[in-house]
Amino acid sequence: MELHQLRYFCAVAETGSFSRAAEHSHVSQPSLSQQIMKLEDELGARLFDRLGRSVRLTDLGKTFLPRARAVLRELEAARGDVVERKDSISGLITVGVIPTVAPYFLPSRLTSFSRKFPQAEITVVEEITPVLLERLRASTIDVAILALPIRGHEFETTPLLTERLFAALPKNHKLAKRRSLSLKDLRSEPFLLLRDGHCFRDTAVAACDRARLHPQVIFESGQFSSLLSMVGAGMGVSIVPEMAIEKKSHCRYVHISDEQATRTIGMAVLRGRSLTRAHHAFLAHLRAT
Amino acid sequence: MELHQLRYFCAVAETGSFSRAAEHSHVSQPSLSQQIMKLEDELGARLFDRLGRSVRLTDLGKTFLPRARAVLRELEAARGDVVERKDSISGLITVGVIPTVAPYFLPSRLTSFSRKFPQAEITVVEEITPVLLERLRASTIDVAILALPIRGHEFETTPLLTERLFAALPKNHKLAKRRSLSLKDLRSEPFLLLRDGHCFRDTAVAACDRARLHPQVIFESGQFSSLLSMVGAGMGVSIVPEMAIEKKSHCRYVHISDEQATRTIGMAVLRGRSLTRAHHAFLAHLRAT
DNA sequence: TACGATGGATAGGCATAGCCTATGGAGCTC
DNA sequence: GAGCTCCATAGGCTATGCCTATCCATCGTA
Structure with a gap:
């Protein structure tokens, strides 16, 4: 049983004639006859009565007709569904983001994207880098926003922005008035850093390593705002990326002038995955803003 | 878009692998790959992500899967419907019958058939011969039960029974006690006959013609029972087939011994029409009883 | 790091199947 | 009965789906 046989069958049922059905189906009449006969053979029953002049559905043909039409209708629905979806900017986009970026970077971009493509639905997942990569x-996520670089050639990454790092100091700290400082200047300070697992902790520690600084960590947290409150309370100093700076806190922020004291935010997708137009639109939107 | 492509697609979606799907579908892996690619080309979109080791449905593939399954499900429903119906003694049988046969011949046969094949539904249409032939x-009818012979080679006829003709006489008629009579004996009698259009009228008149008798018709009706009541009342004589004899009436029935004074009941179907098993069962039942 | 195993893509040959034209035969019309 | 219509049959061609052999990338393992 093949689709063209069903089409021919419906055409004959509709036109009441093999010849007209053949014309209608853009094939020769013998070809159509042959396929109808083949269909009848396979089903083991006649679908049409050939009555000299006219052709008429048998009782069995009458019951088969709506079923054949149902098959073809489902087929067209399937095709239509695909061609409609593949070109529309719609569907679900699941984006993963690391906690040290999520609150600062995403909100404005999500709202502008949703305004632009209201058909697309976005879900955000906040996890640390290794979890995002596994997902x-x-x-289970379509794109991840995280700090570059990352290990693993199965991902395709695109840098989005590089930001400077700042020292967060208590208001009355001796270095608080400086325009910039070097990490070495913080040699004797107690440090407040993010908890292990957060990649920005590694970024900060790596920067200290390069400055041959081995910070004494007296407090750890999962979010910058906790660190900054403690810094504001005079407990010690911290290192934060530019986007984490809170104007209204009791801290002072001084640019760290060390070479490579930066963080690069980028996005990553799984290499080889095919993305919908909605996905591409979202990636383009991130690149552009 | 072809059915085997949909089957392959579903197989890959289910097994998560081209190789296993190919094995499962009893084709080689390259053949299956080729057909999947062809399907994707036609749809203009990828259905699977080939991720080195594993294969996974794309978002679009996920939406396409239930649609593809729906097509195949409809197809199997269509096939199942046909094979189920073609071999079962069920469905609607519409039988046409002439009025001068209907009440005498059909009822017992219909009940016995229905008892034998309760799945088959029978509708009876009572019409005069030309209407039955047209139908x-x-x-619009599957089989006709009528008096043979009929004109027209587009029909296939089967005789079922031949019955004798009887003269219906008033109880006190001078011929009423005879074992048999000849039509010529009725030369001077007033006749009561069926209305024009009823084929038995033609049968009776033809018999009279052969006996060189030109009956004076004083009453016409559409049914034998009316005629017989009038005969019982002494208005005249009539000719009836054996099956129309009413024991309880005030008539006497005397066998007409003329050559060819008979009626043959038979059935007719349209030549070339394909009949269901239910139809054949009904025809066989009529032949057998 | 190198190797074999696994899994999908590619290449090329083959056979089937669907299509074509030409023709036959039955039924209807004039 | 001649011509027309319409479906079936016959025979040849080509496309397409299938095959085997092979390639290439990835993954697990020594």
């Missing part, structure tokens, strides 16, 4: 592999 | 041509 990219499993395709 | 056979139009396939």
Whole structure:
């Protein structure tokens, strides 16, 4: 049983004639006859009565007609569904983001994207980098926003922005008035850093390593705002990326002038995954803003 | 878009692998790959992500999967419907019958058939012969029960029974005690006959013609029972087939011994029409009883 | 790091199947 | 009965789906 046989069958049922059905189907009449006969053979029953002049559905043909039409209708629905979806900017986009970026970077971009493409629905997942990478592999998120670089050639990454790092100091700290400082200047300070697992902790520690500084960590937290409150209370100093600076806190922020004291935010997708137009639109939107 | 492509697609979606899907579908892996690619080309979109080791549905593939399954499900429903119906003694049988046969011949046969094949539904249409023939041509009835012979080689006829003709006489008629009579004996009698259009009128008149008798018709009706009541009342004589004899009436029935004074009941179907098993069962039942 | 195993893509050959034209035969019309 | 219509049959062609062999990338393992 093949689709063209069903089409021919419906055409004959509609036109009441093999010849007209053939014309209608853009095939020769013998070809159509042959396919109808083949269909009848396979079903083991006649679908049409050939009555000299005219052709008429048998009782069995009458019951088969709506079923054949149902098959073809489903087929067209399937095709239509695909061609409609593949070109529309719609559907679900699941984006993963690390906690040290999420609150600062995403909100404005999400709202502008949703305004632009109201058909697209976005879900955000906040996780640390290794979790995001695992979820990219499993395709439970479509794109991850995190700090570059990352390990693993199965991902395709695009840098979005590079930001400077700042020292967060208590208001009355001796270095608080400086325009910039070097990490070495913080040698004797107690440090407040993010908890292990957060990649920005590694970024900060790596920067200290390069400055041959081995910070004495007296407090750890999962979010910058906790660190900054403690810094404001005079407990010690911290290192934050530019986007984490809170104007209204009791801290002072001084640019760290060390070479490579930066953080690069980028996005990553699983290499080889095919993305919908909505996905591409979202990636383009991130690149542009 | 072809059915085997949809089957392959579903197989890959279910097994998560081209190779296993190919094995499962009893084709080689390259053949299956080729057909999937062809399907994707036609739809203009990827249905699977080939991620080195594993294969996974794209978002679009996920939406396409239930649609593809729906097509195949409809197809199997269509096939199942046909194979189920073609072999079962069920469905609607519409039988046409002439009025001078209907009440005498059909009832017992219909009940016995229905008892034998309760799945089959029978509708009876009572019409005069030319109407029945026209309805056979139009396939609004499946089989006709009528008096043979009929004109027209587009019908296939089968005789069922031949019955004798009887003269219906008033109880006190001078011929009423005879074992048999000849039509010529009725030369001077007033006749009561069926209305024009009823084929038995033609049968009776033809018999009279052969006996060189030109009956004076004083009453016409559409049914035998009316005629017989009038005969019982002494208005005249009539000719009836054996099956129309009413024991309880005030008539006497005397066998007409003329050559060819008979009526043959038979059935007719449209030549070339394909009949269901239910139809064949009904025809066989009529032949057998 | 190198190797074999696994899994999908590619290449090329083959056979089937669907299509074509030409023709036959039955039924209807004039 | 001649011509027309319409479906079936016959025979040849080509496309397409299938095959085997092979390639290439990835993954697990020594």
